[in-house]
Amino acid sequence: MFVYEKKLQYPVKVKNTNPKLASVIISQYGGPDGELGASLRYLSQRFSMPYPELKGLLTDIGTEELGHLEMIGALVHQLTRNLTEEQIRSAGFDTYFVDRTAGVYPTAASGFPYSAASMACKGDLVADLTEDLAADGATIQEQHGWKPLKTLDC
């Protein structure tokens, strides 16, 4: 059971519309490693988890991902409000607009609609947690901070 709370997890306030940016950010909404995929991945995998720690963790993370999905949706919505025809044409937003207008549609930036084929749910603890790492673990950018294993001096 889910209960909706009428506030975002983090404020989304867009001053200037930017359809070009929206057409890229939309991937975080409905792309292969986007928030929709993340919530479905966690919320589906939890059913076969054998330990309460993992049932809880996947439930709680999956729920938080739904909050992230809402933030990205708000962001795309605000980036594409009150567009002029000229803005739509010149910003490369026309290919999205022709199908969805300014609707926030779960799609990858490439135009491929959200597909559950980009996630796995194997009913196996190790396979599923490894899948989560691949999809939602530390990103390449974050790995700049990687440090090698250090031995404890006790």
Next chain:
Amino acid sequence: MEKPIQTQTCACAPGMGALPNGCASLAFPYIPMQENNPIRFSRTEALQTGTLFPGLDLPFKAAIQAQTQLPNTALVELMALDFAIKELNLYLDTHAGDQEVLQLYWSYLNLAKEGREKYEKMYGPLTSTTPTPENGYAWLKDPWPWDVGGND
């Protein structure tokens, strides 16, 4: 004679966690276990940074933090408190025995209950099941969270 099992007397540095034979950076695929009662950011700092735990604050996130300045509003205050609660919730899922953090979690939950009631009195209901006898069915009132002005 067998060597007695050594009890661990030293801790990993901030940003590191324990593996069976040493410490390793947190949040990477070998998954070191975050140690009990880890150091924490303030709530506002946590919301701006995207994590409550300095140990999980990787450079990518730090770069974003440098550009972010959140306004000091009732909404942001509630968001910061709720974010800290969410972070502690996830931490406790894997560290249920950490009594110190559990106490902190409960104290934040009490703060959030009060904060939520105050916020709703001023700005309207946060859930469809909050009674609003003085304002009719206030649930529908604009702005919604994704609207322009919905985060002021």
